[in-house]
Amino acid sequence: MAAEVPKPRRTAGTVAYRTRNYFGLGVLAIGAVCGIVYHFTGPGQRLRKSIHEGKFSSTEEERERKALMSLVPRKRGATIQKLMEESKEPKKY
Numbered sequence: 046m047a048a049e050v051p052k053p054r055r056t057a058g059t060v061a062y063r064t065r066n067y068f069g070l071g072v073l074a075i076g077a078v079c080g081i082v083y084h085f086t087g088p089g090q091r092l093r094k095s096i097h098e099g100k101f102s103s104t105e106e107e108r109e110r111k112a113l114m115s116l117v118p119r120k121r122g123a124t125i126q127k128l129m130e131e132s133k134e135p136k137k138y
Contacts, residue, residue, distance in 0.1 A: 056062040083089045095101070103111075113128060 056065075109132075110129075113132075114125060
């Protein structure tokens with residue numbers, strides 16, 4: 046190595062290394078405790094209840110509309126409305 050460039054230093058075994066590890070462990074522990082507390086208190090229970098009741102589930106019409114609008118290439122609004130009207134009309138065979 047050139048004399049001007051300092052040698053890389055290692056932090057393993059130093060106070061900074063242990064402090065960094067303790068800090069990371071503390072952040073994970075606090076996050077886990079907060080998650081457990083939220084899970085077993087009122088807001089978490091209300092959220093689970095609304096999920097089980099199907100509050101966030103999408104209807105068949107919403108799924109069809111998302112599938113229609115996700116088609117490539119992108120369609121203009123008039124084209125999408127026309128396709129939606131055609132899908133509502135009964136098929137004539």
